[in-house]
């Protein structure tokens with residue numbers, strides 16, 4: 001067994017959240033290493049739509065990963081449509097390029113990155129130190145390292161969470177197809193479609209250039225997401241050239257993304273911690289935010305749960321809204337979209353989906369149009385399986 005040394009902080013998983021935590025820690029002078037399972041490390045291509053809140057969170061430019069910007073979002077249900085024009089455009093980003101950029105920035109401030117290191121064991125050495133044991137791709141014998149704190153940034157099926165005895169989040173599936181935009185499509189326009197017979201979430205089309213885009217769907221794990229998406233692509237008249245898909249964590253206020261092995265803090269960030277807005281199932285900004293807060297907690301010597309308070313407020317709001325959305329059938333979605341009055345659209349165009357806590361309830365209380373949705377909230381249980389969904393037999397096979 002060979003040793004890769006002793007670290008102030010060991011980060012497991014070169015995810016966005018992990019790399020950003022490492023950047024904060026290394027910049028503050030901590031001895032920090034990121035251990036990533038994959039070697040070669042080539043994160044799969046993924047087209048992400050990110051709110052401009054990303055620019056406030058990151059102290060460096062994301063231009064190297066930016067594909068496109070969109071400033072209009074159309075939303076449609078079976079019998080209603082609405083349009084939101086953002087004051088500041090959403091950013092369309094390529095995840096592989098974005099992670100490579102974060103890795104370069106983390107290394108530039110002194111973080112060490114090790115690839116081909118899969119975490120296998122985590123155990124206390126003494127009160128203030130843990131040993132992490134990694135299976136390596138290059139070597140038959142495992143590598144061990146010592147650390148005084150551990151950050152688990154290893155995604156929704158987090159091994160750090162399992163080894164530290166922490167609860168892992170539930171997951172849903174996202175699948176999107178890379179397509180040529182339909183003829184005449186405005187490349188400045190993202191479109192979202194609700195159809196509760198197909199999914200309690202939604203379909204989307206996101207342009208990533210003037211000619212190309214992705215069409216996708218979020219669904220529960222027991223649904224045939226591939227069958228649903230194929231039918232939807234046919235309806236739109238577009239042909240898939242490639243697919244992007246994976247499981248994504250669902251936030252719950254009951255998750256506790258921190259624990260201890262001996263006295264050593266183990267903090268989960270990103271999807272490992274369920275730091276995903278469950279209205280849109282977007283986890284990029286909230287995951288990076290979680291990474292920054294975990295680093296701040298370690299640097300300032302404050303409890304992670306205390307540092308997490310502003311992120312928790314935001315995620316709790318999205319969780320509550322999701323509980324409501326899960327009760328809407330198609331008539332409920334019609335009512336919701338009709339309630340998007342100019343005042344509500346102004347709110348949605350001014351505040352991003354990552355900065356709504358503290359503002360949303362005032363809007364809800366002072367906008368009678370939104371109260372029209374109330375009768376629809378007593379209707380459907382969440383996560384139901386419709387007859388159409390049940391007729392698809394096989395579950396999706398996506399890593």
Ligand SMILES: Cc1cc2nc3c(=O)[nH]c(=O)nc-3n(C[C@H](O)[C@H](O)[C@H](O)COP(=O)(O)OP(=O)(O)OC[C@H]3O[C@@H](n4cnc5c(N)ncnc54)[C@H](O)[C@@H]3O)c2cc1C
Nearest residue numbers: 013015016037048049118119154155246270271282283284
């Ligand atoms: C198709 C698709 C589209 C999406 N679109 C959007 C979007 O538009 N906007 C948005 O905000 N979000 C979007 N998301 C969600 C977002 O991508 C995820 O929330 C985010 O990528 C999760 O990242 P993470 O940083 O927590 O973990 P991950 O990206 O899952 O990274 C975990 C890392 O840990 C490594 N690892 C795992 N186990 C170990 C181990 N034992 N030892 C060492 N390393 C390990 C893995 O190899 C991986 O590199 C999308 C997701 C998908 C699948």
